Amino acid sequence: MPNISKRALQVPISPFRKLIAIAEEAKAKGKHIYHLNIGQPDIKTPAEAIEKVQNTNIDILEYSPAVGYESYRKKMVGYYEKFDMIVQPENIIITTGASEATQLIFNACLNEGDEIVIPQPYYANYNGFAHMANVSIKPITTKIETGFALPSPEAFEAMIGPKTKGIMITNPNNPTGCLYDKETLLQLGEIVKKHDLFFFVDEVYREFCYDGQQFFSALNIKGIEDHVVVLDSISKRYSACGARIGAIVTKNEEIIKAVAKYASLRLSPPGLGQILGEALVEMDDLYLRETKNTYDRRRQVVFNRLQKMEGVTSYLPGGAFYCFARFPIESAEEFCKWLLEEFEYQGASLMLAPGNAFYAQDELGTDEVRIAYVLNEEKLEKAMDCLEQALIEYRSVMELRQATEMER
Amino acid sequence: MPNISKRALQVPISPFRKLIAIAEEAKAKGKHIYHLNIGQPDIKTPAEAIEKVQNTNIDILEYSPAVGYESYRKKMVGYYEKFDMIVQPENIIITTGASEATQLIFNACLNEGDEIVIPQPYYANYNGFAHMANVSIKPITTKIETGFALPSPEAFEAMIGPKTKGIMITNPNNPTGCLYDKETLLQLGEIVKKHDLFFFVDEVYREFCYDGQQFFSALNIKGIEDHVVVLDSISKRYSACGARIGAIVTKNEEIIKAVAKYASLRLSPPGLGQILGEALVEMDDLYLRETKNTYDRRRQVVFNRLQKMEGVTSYLPGGAFYCFARFPIESAEEFCKWLLEEFEYQGASLMLAPGNAFYAQDELGTDEVRIAYVLNEEKLEKAMDCLEQALIEYRSVMELRQATEMER
Numbered sequence: 148m149p150n151i152s153k154r155a156l157q158v159p160i161s162p163f164r165k166l167i168a169i170a171e172e173a174k175a176k177g178k179h180i181y182h183l184n185i186g187q188p189d190i191k192t193p194a195e196a197i198e199k200v201q202n203t204n205i206d207i208l209e210y211s212p213a214v215g216y217e218s219y220r221k222k223m224v225g226y227y228e229k230f231d232m233i234v235q236p237e238n239i240i241i242t243t244g245a246s247e248a249t250q251l252i253f254n255a256c257l258n259e260g261d262e263i264v265i266p267q268p269y270y271a272n273y274n275g276f277a278h279m280a281n282v283s284i285k286p287i288t289t290k291i292e293t294g295f296a297l298p299s300p301e302a303f304e305a306m307i308g309p310k311t312k313g314i315m316i317t318n319p320n321n322p323t324g325c326l327y328d329k330e331t332l333l334q335l336g337e338i339v340k341k342h343d344l345f346f347f348v349d350e351v352y353r354e355f356c357y358d359g360q361q362f363f364s365a366l367n368i369k370g371i372e373d374h375v376v377v378l379d380s381i382s383k384r385y386s387a388c389g390a391r392i393g394a395i396v397t398k399n400e401e402i403i404k405a406v407a408k409y410a411s412l413r414l415s416p417p418g419l420g421q422i423l424g425e426a427l428v429e430m431d432d433l434y435l436r437e438t439k440n441t442y443d444r445r446r447q448v449v450f451n452r453l454q455k456m457e458g459v460t461s462y463l464p465g466g467a468f469y470c471f472a473r474f475p476i477e478s479a480e481e482f483c484k485w486l487l488e489e490f491e492y493q494g495a496s497l498m499l500a501p502g503n504a505f506y507a508q509d510e511l512g513t514d515e516v517r518i519a520y521v522l523n524e525e526k527l528e529k530a531m532d533c534l535e536q537a538l539i540e541y542r543s544v545m546e547l548r549q550a551t552e553m554e555r
Numbered sequence: 556m557p558n559i560s561k562r563a564l565q566v567p568i569s570p571f572r573k574l575i576a577i578a579e580e581a582k583a584k585g586k587h588i589y590h591l592n593i594g595q596p597d598i599k600t601p602a603e604a605i606e607k608v609q610n611t612n613i614d615i616l617e618y619s620p621a622v623g624y625e626s627y628r629k630k631m632v633g634y635y636e637k638f639d640m641i642v643q644p645e646n647i648i649i650t651t652g653a654s655e656a657t658q659l660i661f662n663a664c665l666n667e668g669d670e671i672v673i674p675q676p677y678y679a680n681y682n683g684f685a686h687m688a689n690v691s692i693k694p695i696t697t698k699i700e701t702g703f704a705l706p707s708p709e710a711f712e713a714m715i716g717p718k719t720k721g722i723m724i725t726n727p728n729n730p731t732g733c734l735y736d737k738e739t740l741l742q743l744g745e746i747v748k749k750h751d752l753f754f755f756v757d758e759v760y761r762e763f764c765y766d767g768q769q770f771f772s773a774l775n776i777k778g779i780e781d782h783v784v785v786l787d788s789i790s791k792r793y794s795a796c797g798a799r800i801g802a803i804v805t806k807n808e809e810i811i812k813a814v815a816k817y818a819s820l821r822l823s824p825p826g827l828g829q830i831l832g833e834a835l836v837e838m839d840d841l842y843l844r845e846t847k848n849t850y851d852r853r854r855q856v857v858f859n860r861l862q863k864m865e866g867v868t869s870y871l872p873g874g875a876f877y878c879f880a881r882f883p884i885e886s887a888e889e890f891c892k893w894l895l896e897e898f899e900y901q902g903a904s905l906m907l908a909p910g911n912a913f914y915a916q917d918e919l920g921t922d923e924v925r926i927a928y929v930l931n932e933e934k935l936e937k938a939m940d941c942l943e944q945a946l947i948e949y950r951s952v953m954e955l956r957q958a959t960e961m962e963r
Contacts, residue, residue, distance in 0.1 A: 148751070148781040148782065148807070149664070149720060149721070149751050149752060149753050149781075149782060150809075151663055151664055151809045151810055151812075151813045152662065152663060152664055152665050152666045152669075152813070153666050154662060154666065154667070155662060155663045155664075155813035155816060155817070156813075158662075158816055158817060158820075160816050160819050160820060161819070164819060187617055187618055188615075189615065190615070191614050191615055192613065192614070192615050192616045197613050197616070200609075200827070201608075201609040201610070202609070205600065205605050206599050206600070207596075207597065207598070207599055207600050207794055208600045208605070208794070208795045208796065208797040208798055208831070209595055209796055209797050210595055210796045210797055211797055243651050243655075243799070243821070243825070244821065244822065246820065246821040246822055247651075247821060250821075254560065254562060254563060254566075254687065255559055255560060255563045256557070256559055256560055256563075257560050258560045258561050258562065259562070261560075272820050272822075275817075275820040276820065279662065279817075279820075312557060313557070343556070343557050344557060345557050373556040373557075374556065374557060386615055386616070387616045388616065388617055388618040388822070388823070388826075389616040389617050389618055389619055389823060389825070389826025389827070390616055390825070390826060390827065391651070391799075391823065391824070391825045391826070399556070401558075401559045402559055404559075405559045405560070405563035405564075406563075408563060408566055408568050409563070409566060409683075409687075411568050411569070411572065412566075412568060412654065412680050412683035412684065412687075413651070413652065413654040413655060413658075414652065414654055414680075414796070415796070415797060415799065416799070417651070417797070417798070417799040417825040417827070417828055418796075418797025418798060418799070418828075419608070419797070419798065419825070419827035419828055419831065420825055420826075420827055420828075423616070423827065
């Protein structure tokens with residue numbers, strides 16, 4: 148029997164995936180699990196858009212153009228305009244989610260061995276995509292104490308070596324919920340220009356900016372139009388993760404041509420998903436405003452509850468639907484496992500994402516967790532009740548364990 | 556401005572894509588073009604399955620499991636059973652078309668620098684997928700004179716070197732329409748076993764076997780269960796190319812695990828497409844039988860007409876919906892361009908795929924074309940009228956050109 152590839156053995160996947168099986172076991176035993184571990188919202192996909200797909204007359208579900216339906220790309224122009232992102236349909240390539248967008252852009256822009264600088268903690272699957280494209284991620288660490296603000300331009304520049312080809316950020320950020328403001332973007336733009344780098348910006352949480360803050364797209368930085376590539380997706384803003392529809396947006400024609408070549412190999416992005424995407428973009432903004440307000444309220448719930456828990460450090464996230472927190476524990480991985488296997492409060496427990504999954508170095512983030520506020524306020528309160536209780540119990544469990552070990 | 560990647564400049568895409576722009580120009584000038592160049596059928600997607608998707612209650616279009624919905628994979632078991640392919644749901648991973656299936660399997664099974672042997676002419680996009688995975692294709696040439704039958708086992712074995720990790724075939728074949736029978740499969744199985752290779756078999760045209768021939772899946776070869784990986788797609792059999800739903804089927808657990816890792820990175824295959832796939836597999840076989848009969852009649856039309864054209868060599872394809880032919884011309888690329896730019900018969904012309912696109916070496920297939928019989932019989936007859944007339948005219952054009960050149 149032939150061996151599978153070495154790269155398949157090495158490809159880094161989310162280390163917290165193993166918790167999923169444990170969660171399933173817990174649920175099978177009748178324990179209710181509040182899933183705050185994933186970016187799968189509980190918000191309903193807009194019914195009017197689903198209805199439109201369901202009323203569309205489809206005779207033959209043909210391949211779409213490799214870059215996506217022109218009618219859809221034209222409508223996306225109007226969507227981006229609302230964020231002052233002035234683009235043409237030919238600046239947009241529709242992709243199979245932001246996941247494919249990331250893969251396409253790594254292949255189109257980076258050679259094997261190239262490096263990109265990414266602030267950490269960062270979206271864990273970037274590791275896998277970088278591995279697939281044979282490029283390295285150089286992480287630059289941000290900290291909860293400073294609300295995960297980006298390090299100084301000098302610190303950023305110190306990361307840039309001869310192999311560095313780009314900077315990548317997620318704005319607003321997953322997993323930290325940090326929103327990078329215009330000033331921060333302009334500063335990064337200066338670095339990008341000075342070192343002639345690509346600037347990959349994952350803006351899939353664009354709609355979710357709180358406290359009256361304005362979203363500022365990297366596409367609006369003057370003078371680096373050819374450097375900027377925006378990665379996008381309808382998954383989060385319309386709660387349509389299963390549609391698998393994303394986009395690459397760039398004013399750099401060479402990148403568009405290169406991406407289009409790769410896109411032509413896989414023939415076309417999903418057709419039904421594109422019909423849904425087109426229906427979504429035709430909607431007025433009420434749904435998006437309401438969704439944002441919903442997440443905003445949830446954000447307050449999670450943050451307020453975390454604030455009251457002893458030994459917990461958190462910060463009020465400015466965007467997306469994630470909250471990062473430091474717990475008075477040694478190993479978040481162990482704690483998350485314990486939550487599923489051992490702990491129960493009023494018939495329930497919760498699942499969180501251990502923080503170290505979002506760092507390039509194993510030793511970082513070991514006492515941190517990511518909390519996705521993808522459940523309604525009532526459920527979030529109950530999940531926070533669980534968490535509060537769990538942290539108290541866990542301390543006793545740890546103290547007892549230490550005492551037992553010392554006795555030995 | 557930073558440069559795009561070297562690999563993007565080098566990635567091989569279908570060389571006949573440039574003809575598409577020329578065809579668009581011809582159509583803009585009012586010429587009707589019969590598109591026999593692509594694998595996009597004109598057959599309607601089953602209306603009852605589309606209707607089912609449209610009647611499905613979708614509250615939240617969530618991520619599906621990375622390997623695809625379990626309910627769908629369970630039903631696929633029943634589908635495969637009809638071809639005596641006895642598998643379990645956990646042997647199946649749902650992919651974003653056979654295109655993604657190919658990419659996933661190259662990454663999961665092959666290391667960089669590995670080689671796979673593929674009979675040529677072969678599906679042109681394999682070149683791009685191999686390039687992306689940094690693996691080499693070693694082509695073994697098959698010929699129209701022998702109906703593109705596979706070379707002897709000895710010839711096959713002569714292609715196998717220390718870096719050869721697998722054999723890949725498309726059965727029935729695109730672009731040749733050749734159906735490999737059980738005996739051929741068993742012979743390949745022997746080689747696969749002897750040299751401990753993977754056996755990747757693209758079976759997306761499984762339904763379309765003519766003249767009473769039975770399809771024999773590579774999954775049924777005894778003793779090499781761990782070597783065989785079947786690539787599948789609903790695109791062709793249900794005329795649902797835009798759904799972007801395919802599958803990887805293998806009894807090798809290690810491969811399943813490795814593919815699942817890569818699949819988890821891109822989170823999930825298209826959700827709406829999977830709902831469609833599930834509705835399709837619930838249907839009875841009437842649609843598939845009728846579709847096969849339709850293609851069979853078209854096949855006869857194309858073959859019979861080609862037979863009567865002077866200087867044309869063809870053969871009656873045993874499967875899929877393609878016919879390969881050799882024309883009395885020097886350059887099929889030039890001829891196909893001429894068809895679009897210069898030729899017109901009763902207000903129309905046709906578009907074919909030049910044969911050299913399907914060979915690894917530029918000098919092969921230069922006088923061959925692939926004809927996809929994806930139009931109805933009436934249109935096919937008219938397209939064949941055009942072709943017949945074109946070959947006559949083209950001869951005069953060529954003779955005149957030669958005479959002019961000799962005078963100089």
